[in-house]
Amino acid sequence: MNGNDHAPSGLNWLGSFAVLCALVALWWIASNAGWVSRVFLPTPQATFASLLEGLNLSGDSPGNGELFAFTQATVGRMVEGWLLASLFGVLLGAAIGVSPAVRAWVQPTLEFIRPLPASALLPLAISIFGLNPGMVLFVVAFGAMWPVLLATVHGFAAVEPRLAEVARCLQMSRAAYIWKMGLPNAMPDILAGMRLALTIALIVAVVGEMIASQSGLGQAILLAARAFRASDLFAGIVLLGLIGFASNALLAFAEKRLLRWQQP
Numbered sequence: 001m002n003g004n005d006h007a008p009s010g011l012n013w014l015g016s017f018a019v020l021c022a023l024v025a026l027w028w029i030a031s032n033a034g035w036v037s038r039v040f041l042p043t044p045q046a047t048f049a050s051l052l053e054g055l056n057l058s059g060d061s062p063g064n065g066e067l068f069a070f071t072q073a074t075v076g077r078m079v080e081g082w083l084l085a086s087l088f089g090v091l092l093g094a095a096i097g098v099s100p101a102v103r104a105w106v107q108p109t110l111e112f113i114r115p116l117p118a119s120a121l122l123p124l125a126i127s128i129f130g131l132n133p134g135m136v137l138f139v140v141a142f143g144a145m146w147p148v149l150l151a152t153v154h155g156f157a158a159v160e161p162r163l164a165e166v167a168r169c170l171q172m173s174r175a176a177y178i179w180k181m182g183l184p185n186a187m188p189d190i191l192a193g194m195r196l197a198l199t200i201a202l203i204v205a206v207v208g209e210m211i212a213s214q215s216g217l218g219q220a221i222l223l224a225a226r227a228f229r230a231s232d233l234f235a236g237i238v239l240l241g242l243i244g245f246a247s248n249a250l251l252a253f254a255e256k257r258l259l260r261w262q263q264p
Helices: 003-032 044-055 066-097 100-113 118-129 133-157 161-169 174-212 217-226 230-258
Strands: none
Touching (some): 003 044, 044 230, 066 100, 066 133, 066 174, 066 217, 100 133, 118 133, 118 174, 133 174, 161 174, 174 217, 217 230
């Protein structure tokens, strides 16, 4: 590997930053030139000021703002739901993917349930759990589980058949085969599913907070929209984008570290 191998990556980052700057510049021009009413499209500087005020980064007690507390609540639901979804998705996916017969029986049911949007289950979850944080957590975990589950099933189904023959020759138990052969080979699919699941967990957490009136960024954005506080609304949206970007970057870094053994 030489220094030129890093050039495309550097150019990609430079191009991405240029696109972001162009979008912000277009936003600044549209809001300051009056192309769109500031009631609906605040200026970037007003949005940034609302973000700093909400997080209380410019006050005497940094990190103690109302928006900071909302962010903690949303990120907590996202992470808890994602962890539950990853756990059950991997366990169920391994149990299904390791057996061709079970896959054949269960696959039609999975394909029937998978397209159901998690938000459509909110009324059912409310009737069962009531309006409480546990209800939102259940919906987040349910919605985020499917990418992990299906990716795990695909990963185990794609394991080289000769490995199963080797496991039988070595008289390995089903659990030993899953842990020592199936899981390492399915890991790339599982990690890709977990990255997608984290994004879904954030989306469903925000929607659940809006519908179920639970404290979080979803509720803060909804209240700002109803009160026509455009700068607060956009501050919440920007914060959600930053959370999504940061969480995806962390998982991408972890994925790269965990899959180093696959790199040439």
